[in-house]
Amino acid sequence: MNDDVLRVDGLTRRFGDVVANDDVSLRVRPGAVVGLLGHNGAGKTTFVSQMVGLLRPDAGSVRLGGVDAVAEPATARRYVALQPQSQAPIDGLTPRSAIEMSGRIRGLSPSAARAAAESLADELDIGEWLDRRALPESRGLSGGIRRLTAFAMAVAAPTPLVILDEPTNDIDAARRRLLWQAVRRRGDAGAGVLLVTHNVAEAERIVDDLVVLHRGKVVAAGSPARLRGTTGSDLRLDLQFAPDAVDLEAADGGPLPFPTHRTVRSGRRVLLTVPTDAAAAAVTWAATLREREQIDGYALGPATLEDAYLALTSSGVDEPEPARTGTEAAHV
The missing domain is CATH 3.40.50.300 (P-loop containing nucleotide triphosphate hydrolases)
Incomplete structure (x- = not known):
């Protein structure tokens, strides 16, 4: 029925x-x-x-x-x-x-x-x-x-x-x-x-x-x-980049020193979804960038639906989490 x-x-x-x-x-x-x-x-x-x-x-x-x-x-x-x-x-x-x-x-x-x-x-x-x-x-x-x-x-x-x-x-x-x-x-x-x-x-x-x-x-x-696409303990590192340093690798001279689940870019803002056990390394890295004045600021907090939403609707995304699309959407 x-x-x-x-x-x-x-x-x-x-x-x-x-x-x-x-x-x-x-x-x-x-x-x-x-x-x-x-x-x-x-x-x-x-x-x-x-x-x-x-x-x-x-x-x-x-x-x-x-x-x-x-x-x-x-x-x-x-x-x-x-x-x-x-x-x-x-x-x-x-x-x-x-x-x-x-x-x-x-x-x-x-x-x-x-x-x-x-x-x-x-x-x-x-x-x-x-x-x-x-x-x-x-x-x-x-x-x-x-x-x-x-x-x-x-x-x-x-x-x-x-x-x-x-x-x-x-x-x-x-x-x-x-x-x-x-x-x-x-x-x-x-x-x-x-x-x-x-x-x-x-x-x-x-x-x-x-x-x-x-x-x-x-x-x-x-x-x-489900759309958040992360575990309940994942965190978000929110970076506000300076105008002349909007690329993660250019800012630090190499790959990130901690694992990430997702990276979303929106203008000068970059959102990194990181596992909890990488929090200390992520904050240390971000603090170093701040000291070098390569970012204007940063914040660490729980991963949110906004991160997934930006990943789904923004072209500046690396490794987005899988989500249901197409005919699967009919079964919501």
């Missing part, structure tokens, strides 16, 4: 000669939070637009709750709530009225919609602004409060699938934490969540699986631990 709330197979969308989505496959099960991760311009929002019938794919299939979303977009949309990347058009409304209206459209009774607005205001800490009217030209409510209101509108009434496109844009750090917790609660309560983001560090904290999109293609998929 297929219980996926979202299943996408071989999705392709072109704009003239530009292939925005190239044979993309993924699935979201009930209760799972799946992150769709990629740089700006990777094809994420184009992908989302096809999930809700705003764009028609050139090839491939989309099924929402078992319904063919390409053939029956109106029926399929009943299964999904979307928070788009753009701000919700709520000028003239208060957050309370916008959330209640969204809940009523989704079938809530007036009392249930009122209760949902109150509950979400508490959950997201926006009660102070609940009855403040949004005005044109971004007056009345800040961008962050508008963004949190849009999230509340999307989740006011339960749906099998929630799609969130860059939901934390403009939101302050404290309320971002509240929003991530709210997203995780929806997954734990049984909804499938597709979280579209380019924020690697924050996504890693709440997702069950990740799909990495790069130039329209799925380049890897799996759990954060």
Whole structure:
């Protein structure tokens, strides 16, 4: 039995000669939070637009709750709530009225919609602004409060699938934490969540699986631990090179005096993933480079998903760890 709330197979969308989505496959099960991760311009929002019938794919299939979303977009949309990347058009409304209206459209009774607005205001800490009217030209409510209101509108009434496109844009750090917790609660309560983001560090904290999109293609998929591609004890040596010494061997005159699992270059920044037992040698070497003023600074810490993400989406990579690609991505 297929219980996926979202299943996408071989999705392709072109704009003239530009292939925005190239044979993309993924699935979201009930209760799972799946992150769709990629740089700006990777094809994420184009992908989302096809999930809700705003764009028609050139090839491939989309099924929402078992319904063919390409053939029956109106029926399929009943299964999904979307928070788009753009701000919700709520000028003239208060957050309370916008959330209640969204809940009523989704079938809530007036009392249930009122209760949902109150509950979400508490959950997201926006009660102070609940009855403040949004005005044109971004007056009345800040961008962050508008963004949190849009999230509340999307989740006011339960749906099998929630799609969130860059939901934390403009939101302050404290309320971002509240929003991530709210997203995780929806997954734990049984909804499938597709979280579209380019924020690697924050996504890693709440997702069950990740799909990495790069130039329209799925380049890897799996759990954060799998994509990290390292043991739990691996460390990252982060080097900030001086402008005239951006090559590791040129900086030290020879090969590295310690083993590495992965090397990623991004501008003047170099990230080395090293085993724990090489930490002392790595720090001694980096300190020597710093004394010679061949690097501006360095830091040693736990290996992160960001390292793997940069390795997957950057051309300046040596010996990247293997990751699932192609048809394997369909089984996330």
